Amino acid sequence: MKKVPYRFYLSEEDIPKKWYNLRADMKELPEPMLNPKTLKPATKEDLLPVFCEELVEQELNNEKRYYDIPKEIQDMYRIYRPSPLVRAYNLEKELETPAKIYYKFEGNNTSGSHKLNSAIAQVYYAKKQGVKSLTTETGAGQWGTALAEACSYFNVPLTVFMVKGSYNQKPFRKSVMQTFGANVIASPSKTTDVGRKILEKEPNTTGSLGCAISEAVEKAVTGDGCKYVLGSVLNQVLLHQSIIGLETKKAMDILGEYPDIIIGCAGGGSNLGGLIAPYMKDKLIGKTNPRIIAVEPKSCPTLTRGKYTYDFCDTGKMTPLAKMYTLGCEFIPSSNHAGGLRYHGMSPIISKLYYDGYMEATAVEQTEVFKAAILFAKKETILAAPESAHAIKVAIDEAIKCKETGERKTILFGLTGTGYFDLSAYSSYIEKTMTDYIPKDDELKKYFNELPKIL
Amino acid sequence: MKKVPYRFYLSEEDIPKKWYNLRADMKELPEPMLNPKTLKPATKEDLLPVFCEELVEQELNNEKRYYDIPKEIQDMYRIYRPSPLVRAYNLEKELETPAKIYYKFEGNNTSGSHKLNSAIAQVYYAKKQGVKSLTTETGAGQWGTALAEACSYFNVPLTVFMVKGSYNQKPFRKSVMQTFGANVIASPSKTTDVGRKILEKEPNTTGSLGCAISEAVEKAVTGDGCKYVLGSVLNQVLLHQSIIGLETKKAMDILGEYPDIIIGCAGGGSNLGGLIAPYMKDKLIGKTNPRIIAVEPKSCPTLTRGKYTYDFCDTGKMTPLAKMYTLGCEFIPSSNHAGGLRYHGMSPIISKLYYDGYMEATAVEQTEVFKAAILFAKKETILAAPESAHAIKVAIDEAIKCKETGERKTILFGLTGTGYFDLSAYSSYIEKTMTDYIPKDDELKKYFNELPKIL
Numbered sequence: 005m006k007k008v009p010y011r012f013y014l015s016e017e018d019i020p021k022k023w024y025n026l027r028a029d030m031k032e033l034p035e036p037m038l039n040p041k042t043l044k045p046a047t048k049e050d051l052l053p054v055f056c057e058e059l060v061e062q063e064l065n066n067e068k069r070y071y072d073i074p075k076e077i078q079d080m081y082r083i084y085r086p087s088p089l090v091r092a093y094n095l096e097k098e099l100e101t102p103a104k105i106y107y108k109f110e111g112n113n114t115s116g117s118h119k120l121n122s123a124i125a126q127v128y129y130a131k132k133q134g135v136k137s138l139t140t141e142t143g144a145g146q147w148g149t150a151l152a153e154a155c156s157y158f159n160v161p162l163t164v165f166m167v168k169g170s171y172n173q174k175p176f177r178k179s180v181m182q183t184f185g186a187n188v189i190a191s192p193s194k195t196t197d198v199g200r201k202i203l204e205k206e207p208n209t210t211g212s213l214g215c216a217i218s219e220a221v222e223k224a225v226t227g228d229g230c231k232y233v234l235g236s237v238l239n240q241v242l243l244h245q246s247i248i249g250l251e252t253k254k255a256m257d258i259l260g261e262y263p264d265i266i267i268g269c270a271g272g273g274s275n276l277g278g279l280i281a282p283y284m285k286d287k288l289i290g291k292t293n294p295r296i297i298a299v300e301p302k303s304c305p306t307l308t309r310g311k312y313t314y315d316f317c318d319t320g321k322m323t324p325l326a327k328m329y330t331l332g333c334e335f336i337p338s339s340n341h342a343g344g345l346r347y348h349g350m351s352p353i354i355s356k357l358y359y360d361g362y363m364e365a366t367a368v369e370q371t372e373v374f375k376a377a378i379l380f381a382k383k384e385t386i387l388a389a390p391e392s393a394h395a396i397k398v399a400i401d402e403a404i405k406c407k408e409t410g411e412r413k414t415i416l417f418g419l420t421g422t423g424y425f426d427l428s429a430y431s432s433y434i435e436k437t438m439t440d441y442i443p444k445d446d447e448l449k450k451y452f453n454e455l456p457k458i459l
Numbered sequence: 460m461k462k463v464p465y466r467f468y469l470s471e472e473d474i475p476k477k478w479y480n481l482r483a484d485m486k487e488l489p490e491p492m493l494n495p496k497t498l499k500p501a502t503k504e505d506l507l508p509v510f511c512e513e514l515v516e517q518e519l520n521n522e523k524r525y526y527d528i529p530k531e532i533q534d535m536y537r538i539y540r541p542s543p544l545v546r547a548y549n550l551e552k553e554l555e556t557p558a559k560i561y562y563k564f565e566g567n568n569t570s571g572s573h574k575l576n577s578a579i580a581q582v583y584y585a586k587k588q589g590v591k592s593l594t595t596e597t598g599a600g601q602w603g604t605a606l607a608e609a610c611s612y613f614n615v616p617l618t619v620f621m622v623k624g625s626y627n628q629k630p631f632r633k634s635v636m637q638t639f640g641a642n643v644i645a646s647p648s649k650t651t652d653v654g655r656k657i658l659e660k661e662p663n664t665t666g667s668l669g670c671a672i673s674e675a676v677e678k679a680v681t682g683d684g685c686k687y688v689l690g691s692v693l694n695q696v697l698l699h700q701s702i703i704g705l706e707t708k709k710a711m712d713i714l715g716e717y718p719d720i721i722i723g724c725a726g727g728g729s730n731l732g733g734l735i736a737p738y739m740k741d742k743l744i745g746k747t748n749p750r751i752i753a754v755e756p757k758s759c760p761t762l763t764r765g766k767y768t769y770d771f772c773d774t775g776k777m778t779p780l781a782k783m784y785t786l787g788c789e790f791i792p793s794s795n796h797a798g799g800l801r802y803h804g805m806s807p808i809i810s811k812l813y814y815d816g817y818m819e820a821t822a823v824e825q826t827e828v829f830k831a832a833i834l835f836a837k838k839e840t841i842l843a844a845p846e847s848a849h850a851i852k853v854a855i856d857e858a859i860k861c862k863e864t865g866e867r868k869t870i871l872f873g874l875t876g877t878g879y880f881d882l883s884a885y886s887s888y889i890e891k892t893m894t895d896y897i898p899k900d901d902e903l904k905k906y907f908n909e910l911p912k913i914l
Binding site: 153 | 464465466470535537538539549569571611612634637639640833838841842879880882886
């Protein structure tokens with residue numbers, strides 16, 4: 005076995021040249037999206053008003069196992085990829101664990117997260133199709149920043165609807181997007197019908213991701229040559245994000261390592277789906293059997309307490325219906341919730357794999373998450389995004405279990421991004437003003453009662 | 460010649476294991492520091508109350524060419540090093556230049572800059588000597604963050620005096636330092652004599668680096684087991700920073716490249732001195748003759764308009780006197796100056812090399828700097844620190860000259876850090892509220908008149 009360095013980088017030639025479509029190896033496929041008017045499976049024609057053509061093809065194709073990554077996308081990937089696979093030697097030492105801890109660090113680009121991997125692909129296809137402008141939503145701001153970066157690179161105008169809470173809490177996130185030339189609007193806004201309606205009902209709302217999605221979709225379907233792009237949840241996004249897992253697996257293969265446990269934070273599922281892709285393949289074909297753990301916030305417990313059913317992807321109920329774990333499309337996490345991972349639903353692929361028992365899920369409280377993040381920063385020197393810190397928390401827990409049992413397990417987790425724009429959350433933890441919130445059953449029930457009734 | 464990738468990383472084994480002391484190859488040495496009371500060369504004994512022992516040795520040793528990097532320092536270097544050498548293919552394409560542009564990117568660590576290279580070394584030696592706590596100053600916040608990171612890693616308590624202007628403008632910088640456990644105080648403060656005196660004279664001052672240095676030095680000499688550490692200017696810092704140049708040269712050697720022009724931003728000179736070290740060696744021994752360019756702000760034009768003379772390193776006139784280019788130790792850049800590079804003096808090594816004609820210096824206006832930074836962000840996807848963007852500006856200018864002359868020069872510049880905490884400056888550029896300021900001759904003369912009179 006090769007001596008494992010702290011940070012291992014593949015060579016540029018080893019960056020994967022194909023994305024991997026996990027659906028091609030799933031025993032049972034996720035249920036198809038439904039057109040909410042007809043309740044029939046959404047067709048290419050249903051999706052074309054919103055998404056551009058090649059992305060619709062990727063969204064609906066369950067058979068094609070590998071997609072060639074176009075040269076233009078590879079060219080931009082090479083500016084910040086390969087991302088490092090890091091051996092957390094210092095964290096291991098601090099925990100006195102026999103476990104080997106690895107993390108794939110996707111934060112070493114200006115957007116600060118893995119979201120750039122799909123942003124580049126989506127902007128490229130839009131540009132190729134002659135789309136005049138793009139629109140999207142952003143919560144914590146990572147997706148908006150990634151998209152602004154990609155749009156700037158490919159010269160495509162962009163409007164971002166940013167969840168109002170984040171817009172006010174993170175003015176510098178907005179500045180980064182503006183630096184890359186994006187038009188950033190606080191959501192809900194008066195620029196859309198759905199925004200105006202929400203503001204009438206709740207003038208002081210801090211917004212939600214579902215609501216920002218509705219505004220962006222409305223802008224796309226009513227605008228001239230404007231298309232919508234989404235940073236998570238969708239099949240196409242998981243396809244693009246497979247580059248995370250493919251790079252990780254190639255690097256671990258070279259190092260002679262294979263994870264016993266794979267851990268990823270789960271909001272919409274994009275990082276988790278990408279990270280686990282090649283390992284889940286091994287598991288689906290019966291080659292290996294690693295534990296795969298999705299980590300979510302207790303304040304937005306989609307997998308651990310949600311329903312597996314058809315629901316809208318947005319608050320405004322404009323999108324197709326997706327079969328997924330959901331808290332109900334009107335669910336908004338408590339305002340004291342600091343990190344991302346605040347989406348009411350979950351990628352249909354991840355949902356199906358979880359439902360079928362191929363993976364586990366666990367929910368953690370945010371004060372535990374920040375405690376883990378600060379320990380991690382002190383020992384590994386990286387200031388993690390709160391989202392990513394959910395995975396750190398559970399990786400530490402598993403490493404401590406190994407200490408107790410004496411097992412030398414190999415733990416791999418996804419460190420999706422950096423927390424440079426989340427410092428007010430860090431401060432509130434340090435100043436002990438941060439609190440936890442776990443929704444009561446009754447509260448969740450209220451939203452479950454609103455779920456679409458579909459047999 | 461090997462095909463040059465976008466980002467080239469040395470392997471971990473190739474990270475340099477020795478620092479290089481440029482003074483060992485200088486034909487004429489920088490003048491020695493003077494004890495301000497006796498006006499005689501500062502001795503080891505003069506420096507020991509402030510600095511710890513091994514660092515004093517490094518400060519004063521002009522002969523020893525290479526220093527072994529202690530294993531504990533190498534261990535922490537490996538968490539974030541090697542830093543990438545990047546070929547700016549996209550910028551080259553945008554500029555339509557025949558020049559080849561390379562940059563050494565030191566921003567890929569949480570502190571966000573090259574300052575960590577020296578912070579680790581200084582904290583390590585302090586810890587080894589049993590120092591109980593450390594204190595320092597920080598301007599833009601990069602040095603304080605780096606030191607907080609290193610102190611947290613080695614478990615050494617830290618107090619940071621942060622220039623008040625930055626403290627208020629960059630609350631998140633402060634939060635990062637606090638996350639790493641540092642005690643951060645806005646300077647001038649009421650916690651020191653020198654701070655109280657300055658506040659009496661100018662209660663509304665936004666502070667200066669020189670003043671923050673005075674406060675930190677006072678705390679070190681009056682505190683119990685407390686030592687002072689400084690992030691730039693000193694010989695020891697340039698020694699530690701030589702790792703930047705050594706890595707760069709090793710990488711360029713592997714790629715079969717040698718720079719015709721080397722460009723670095725210059726505040727106190729730490730990055731520039733580190734980046735150029737091995738190339739300056741070649742130049743000093745007559746092996747090659749690359750152009751070496753220091754870039755500074757027109758609002759703080761130390762090399763281009765300062766005097767080469769003895770001056771205090773701090774506003775409070777507590778430090779030894781150094782022979783250097785200086786604007787006078789009471790000079791404070793105009794309050795509209797957004798970036799760093801606001802120190803009144805310059806590393807004595809850099810000053811001497813510049814005085815002796817081994818390098819050039821140029822000064823640029825900040826609006827030009829931010830214009831270059833935004834072009835760079837859009838094409839190379841990295842959001843540069845304003846400091847670093849000074850080098851970008853001149854690299855672009857040189858690349859454009861190559862376009863005019865048709866010369867295929869190899870340009871290397873130091874990209875010292877990221878600008879995630881400088882977004883209010885980016886915003887002011889974007890919103891066109893940023894202005895330039897060039898001090899009038901009369902204004903500079905006022906400070907020159909205050910320079911110590913030494914033959």
